[in-house]
Amino acid sequence: xxxxxxxxxxxxxxxxxxxxxxxxxxxxxxxxxxxxxxxxxxxxxxxxxxxxxxxxxxxxxxxxxxxxxxxxxxxxxxxxxxxxxxxxxxxxxxxxxxxxxxxxxxxxxxxxxxxxxxxxxxxxxxxxxxxxxxxxxxxxxxxxxxxxxxxxxxxxxxxxxxxxxxxxxxxxxxxxxxxxxxxxxxxxxxxxxxxxxxxxxxx
Amino acid sequence: xxxxxxxxxxxxxxxxxxxxxxxxxxxxxxxxxxxxxxxxxxxxxxxxxxxxxxxxxxxxxxxxxxxxxxxxxxxxxxxxxxxxxxxxxxxxxxxxxxxxxxxxxxxxxxxxxxxxxxxxxxxxxxxxxxxxxxxxxxxxxxxxxxxxxxxxxxxxxxxxxxxxxxxxxxxxxxx
Numbered sequence: 573x574x575x576x577x578x579x580x581x582x583x584x585x586x587x588x589x590x591x592x593x594x595x596x597x598x599x600x601x602x603x604x605x606x607x608x609x610x611x612x613x614x615x616x617x618x619x620x621x622x623x624x625x626x627x628x629x630x631x632x633x634x635x636x637x638x639x640x641x642x643x644x645x646x647x648x649x650x651x652x653x654x655x656x657x658x659x660x661x662x663x664x665x666x667x668x669x670x671x672x673x674x675x676x677x678x679x680x681x682x683x684x685x686x687x688x689x690x691x692x693x694x695x696x697x698x699x700x701x702x703x704x705x706x707x708x709x710x711x712x713x714x715x716x717x718x719x720x721x722x723x724x725x726x727x728x729x730x731x732x733x734x735x736x737x738x739x740x741x742x743x744x745x746x747x748x749x750x751x752x753x754x755x756x757x758x759x760x761x762x763x764x765x766x767x768x769x770x771x772x773x774x775x
Numbered sequence: 776x777x778x779x780x781x782x783x784x785x786x787x788x789x790x791x792x793x794x795x796x797x798x799x800x801x802x803x804x805x806x807x808x809x810x811x812x813x814x815x816x817x818x819x820x821x822x823x824x825x826x827x828x829x830x831x832x833x834x835x836x837x838x839x840x841x842x843x844x845x846x847x848x849x850x851x852x853x854x855x856x857x858x859x860x861x862x863x864x865x866x867x868x869x870x871x872x873x874x875x876x877x878x879x880x881x882x883x884x885x886x887x888x889x890x891x892x893x894x895x896x897x898x899x900x901x902x903x904x905x906x907x908x909x910x911x912x913x914x915x916x917x918x919x920x921x922x923x924x925x926x927x928x929x930x931x932x933x934x935x936x937x938x939x940x941x942x943x944x945x946x947x948x949x950x
Contacts, residue, residue: 582942583895583898583899583942583945583946583949584910584913584914584942584945586892586895587811587895587899587910587911587914588914588915588917590892590895591807591810591811591911591914591915592807593803593806593807593810593816593819594803594806595802595803595806595820595823596816596820599802599806599820599823599824600795600798600799600802602820602824603798603802603823603824603827603828604794604795604798606824606825606827606828607794607827607828607831610828610831610832611831614832
């Protein structure tokens with residue numbers, strides 16, 4: 573501010589003299605050392621952060637992916653209407669192989685034998701009251717149909733025809749209306765069986 | 776301006792040299808700005824070095840050397856004030872009084888000079904920060920109004936009015 577310099581008793585002049593300090597000789601070298609140390613520390617921090625963040629992010633991604641992975645079966649609670657969960661893949665257009673059927677059978681918990689059928693097997697007969705009770709209980713017996721497989725219902729009907737299991741009228745009527753050669757695609761609404769409790773199989 | 780032309784690949788040696796150049800040309804300025812707040816040489820150097828450390832992190836963004844100096848000045852000023860408030864001062868502020876009132880051997884004269892120096896610093900401390908920064912920058916290195924404006928990041932007219940106001944207040948207090 574030499575162009576606006578004040579006279580000798582101006583405080584600015586005194587201040588200028590007081591502030592005329594010089595850095596000590598080692599100032600630059602010390603500053604340099606601190607800058608280098610700071611850079612090293614920041615580099616290390618970055619490296620550690622990457623070592624922690626990258627695996628953590630990968631794990632988080634896997635967890636999120638696993639949590640949102642599309643599932644083949646979306647279980648639904650079905651009460652009065654039989655409803656089978658839609659398949660993620662379209663039904664197989666050709667007849668299932670023996671292995672498919674075996675796998676299906678193993679995956680199908682066929683209707684538990686009713687008490688009446690057990691009694692019949694054992695040569696006993698229940699009282700009318702007991703039979704009525706069992707008939708009421710019958711409607712609540714869960715029928716487990718393999719995922720989208722008409723074949724499973726056919727087997728159920730077949731088992732009922734052979735007397736091994738008993739099925740209620742709605743399913744029996746429905747099963748009777750299904751043409752033996754019908755494929756799941758051709759059958760009229762094959763997977764909707766009223767008045768039966770049907771649960772889709774868990775995966 | 777930046778010593779490297781656009782598009783040139785800058786080597787690590789270039790960066791080191793550039794930083795050294797900036798250290799050499801701005802060290803005194805940073806130390807003086809810090810000293811104006813802390814009034815202690817060791818503390819002022821500490822703060823100035825810390826300011827350089829922080830400035831070095833932003834070298835890429837502060838290519839223009841004039842902008843770098845202005846940024847460094849304001850950073851140093853701010854850090855010095857924070858340093859002073861945080862109670863990290865290692866020494867007393869006697870350094871500054873002693874610089875204004877060097878010992879002459881005559882006890883009476885020395886005491887009077889020290890009192891005057893102490894009053895001056897008190898008056899400077901009493902100034903609002905915006906006036907104090909302009910006053911200090913004007914006192915350092917004989918900066919012109921334009922240079923002070925560039926360093927403080929304000930308009931030239933603002934510098935003039937602030938300087939006028941600072942001097943008026945100082946003279947009032949020292950009267």
